[in-house]
Amino acid sequence: KAGVTQTPRYLIKTRGQQVTLSCSPISGHRSVSWYQQTPGQGLQFLFEYFSETQRNKGNFPGRFSGRQFSNSRSEMNVSTLELGDSALYLCASSAGGSGANVLTFGAGSRLTVL
């Protein structure tokens, strides 16, 4: 069974640019969540999508957005990049039902903003 796939794995952008990251969940998983990992703030929740609808959102500015397609694949976009957006962006998928909310994570997309 294929795991969660994130692309690209590494990318470098400059301030003011925008970036789009992609995530393919485990087959059959309908929930996709996004997290930001930085040395100072740790792992922080960005948002979650289920059946193309955003069900939950963390405390990030509107520059951070996402969407989910009918095949459950998801993208997140960060506009007007700032130096502080440099981070590892992790995508996770789950079946999305009740229970322990066990998420399966991808390897992440490492974004560097210069």
Added chain:
Amino acid sequence: DQQVKQNSPSLSVQEGRISILNCDYTNSMFDYFLWYKKYPAEGPTFLISISSIKDKNEDGRFTVFLNKSAKHLSLHIVPSQPGDSAVYFCADSNAGGTSYGKLTFGQGTILTVHP
């Protein structure tokens, strides 16, 4: 809002001995706590969870203990192996509410197991 704290940034243990990783939380309203392990250049991997109605859960070498009165949980790894060397995160899952897909993570503890 729930806060999850791992007060020990690092832990060093000899192979074969017990590793004990600790986690404190502030909000008594939760459904599950989960432990994840993370190797460099990989995403976190789920290890074990514990429900709020239990005080212990075991899975092979891994046991999680929950002390609700102290708002404290711990992960025991026995015996520790060099391959266990990684960053360990505890995370709160308030799955019963509207916290879809949201885990609140601690800052992590770096475990090093020496041969």
